[in-house]
Amino acid sequence: MQILHPFAGSVQQYNEQLSNPNAHRPGHCPQCQTKHPLSAHGFYTRTLIDTAFDGVIRVRRYLCHACRRTVSLLPEFVLPYLRSSLALIALFLIARLLRGQTLATAAPPSAPYQRGQFWIRRFRAQTQTLCAALAALTHPTPAPDFTHRALAMLESAGWIAAHRFLFAGLRCHLLGWPRGLAPDGRRAALSSVAAPA
Numbered sequence: 001m002q003i004l005h006p007f008a009g010s011v012q013q014y015n016e017q018l019s020n021p022n023a024h025r026p027g028h029c030p031q032c033q034t035k036h037p038l039s040a041h042g043f044y045t046r047t048l049i050d051t052a053f054d055g056v057i058r059v060r061r062y063l064c065h066a067c068r069r070t071v072s073l074l075p076e077f078v079l080p081y082l083r084s085s086l087a088l089i090a091l092f093l094i095a096r097l098l099r100g101q102t103l104a105t106a107a108p109p110s111a112p113y114q115r116g117q118f119w120i121r122r123f124r125a126q127t128q129t130l131c132a133a134l135a136a137l138t139h140p141t142p143a144p145d146f147t148h149r150a151l152a153m154l155e156s157a158g159w160i161a162a163h164r165f166l167f168a169g170l171r172c173h174l175l176g177w178p179r180g181l182a183p184d185g186r187r188a189a190l191s192s193v194a195a196p197a
């Protein structure tokens, strides 16, 4: 299970403070709710493209001894299962959908425009849900459609703050979970097997 690493600095600062397992060690298990601090359990690596970074970052993992499941601490500047940073995706969506730039101009230099189309498709499918959820965080603004309203609300709340609110509070992915992980980012098949009949 992924939870958010409450860290809002640069990628470099994130990498530097990652060596201390106590810095953000969860005090209880978010999966079985056992009230014991979790044990550090190594890292996994993932790729990340940001405005000033293109490479691999480590993500810290903890193990719960009660349920034997791991929890990983995803930094707030990335969205689960997406390679580009939240900032990069936000810049693109604003440029394309609010300012009406072409796909080619709006797309980050490091990303092919097809990736931009993929973000737009996922974002558009999500906008009605986002508007409803973000109403608890910021005032809805008058807008011609859900896409414009969602973008305005994200801009006013701040994308990272909105992502934190959606993900940590509601297990809602800003661009929608990939198929198979909806509605809350966990594999449905696993939880239904684990549930008593």
Ligand SMILES: [Zn+2]
Pocket: 029, 030, 031, 032, 033, 034, 064, 065, 066, 067, 068, 069
């Ligand atoms: Zn547990």
